[in-house]
Amino acid sequence: MSRVAVVGLGAMGRAIVTRLLGTGHEVVVWNRSPQPVEAAVGQGAVAAATAAAAAGRADFVVTMIADPAALAEVTDGPSGILAGAAAGTALLQMATVGPGPVLALAERMPAGVDLVDCPVLGSISEAEGGTLSVFVGGDPERARGVLASLGRIVPVGPIGAGSAAKLVANSTLFGVLGVLGEAIALGDSLGLDRAATWEVLEASPLGAQAERRREPFETGDRPLRFTLMLAGKDAGLVADAAAGAGLTLPLVEAARAWLADAIAEGRGDEDYSAILDHIARKSRA
Numbered sequence: 001m002s003r004v005a006v007v008g009l010g011a012m013g014r015a016i017v018t019r020l021l022g023t024g025h026e027v028v029v030w031n032r033s034p035q036p037v038e039a040a041v042g043q044g045a046v047a048a049a050t051a052a053a054a055a056g057r058a059d060f061v062v063t064m065i066a067d068p069a070a071l072a073e074v075t076d077g078p079s080g081i082l083a084g085a086a087a088g089t090a091l092l093q094m095a096t097v098g099p100g101p102v103l104a105l106a107e108r109m110p111a112g113v114d115l116v117d118c119p120v121l122g123s124i125s126e127a128e129g130g131t132l133s134v135f136v137g138g139d140p141e142r143a144r145g146v147l148a149s150l151g152r153i154v155p156v157g158p159i160g161a162g163s164a165a166k167l168v169a170n171s172t173l174f175g176v177l178g179v180l181g182e183a184i185a186l187g188d189s190l191g192l193d194r195a196a197t198w199e200v201l202e203a204s205p206l207g208a209q210a211e212r213r214r215e216p217f218e219t220g221d222r223p224l225r226f227t228l229m230l231a232g233k234d235a236g237l238v239a240d241a242a243a244g245a246g247l248t249l250p251l252v253e254a255a256r257a258w259l260a261d262a263i264a265e266g267r268g269d270e271d272y273s274a275i276l277d278h279i280a281r282k283s284r285a
Helices: 011-024 033-045 051-056 068-075 100-110 124-129 143-148 163-188 194-202 207-219 228-244 250-267 272-282
Strands: 003-007 028-029 062-064 090-093 114-117 131-136 151-155
Touching: 003 011, 003 051, 011 028, 011 033, 011 124, 011 143, 028 033, 028 051, 028 124, 033 194, 062 068, 068 100, 090 100, 100 114, 100 163, 100 228, 114 131, 114 163, 124 250, 131 143, 131 163, 143 151, 151 163, 163 194, 163 207, 194 207, 207 272, 228 250, 228 272, 250 272
Parallel strands: 003 028, 003 062, 062 090, 090 114, 131 151
Antiparallel strands: none
16 A cells, blocks of 8 residues: 555545545645644544655645645645655645646656646545546556545546546536526426425436435535535636636536625535525525
């Protein structure tokens, strides 16, 4: 098994630590705040004083951070990953930051340190269960043992392609939630009983998603898997990437607007599936 450093211990980073430890890897951790580090150490991980120190003790370094600015913060400077990584180390960039920051990072990599562009699709339960989809831009072979511990490896092209693939996947997720929310609002306005609306949706092309989302919507019990705030950030990355490619994507912009509206109402810390409730309520206003 490998020595893996995990830099960034938000919900997904913590789940990845749990999975790596459970599959026999040695894990070193670093995070900007100490509480998640203490919890990871309690599971069997080893704490490092800086991101550079974590990288210096590992064969592979996983970054799972919030946004492009955070990626630059943890990779650059005297305390960053690039300062501590020795030749032969591989940086596994798993966060959703878009292809631009990853391509820029590739240009800053020290000699002998490899970069694998490998963001993941899935949330906490998939990470802990090893069932993530890992979109790999670059050569996955050297890191296959670590990546396969986390889920299904999906090669998609060169460096940058992994991050592009993640934006494509997320564009469908936000679009589906927007369509479901608006369909619920339409059923309400046309006088359909909510139960009937859900039955219709479960028989529609979006049936699997409707079936999955129904109980949390009806009960209001939405375990936190992925915050609306992070979903809004990712929707912004999708929209910005599309604009940079000269595309006009009205559905993407509509989904982004719904997420931004929910965040503006103070719901950013709720699970992203709360967007269904938000859309159903606000559409009637």
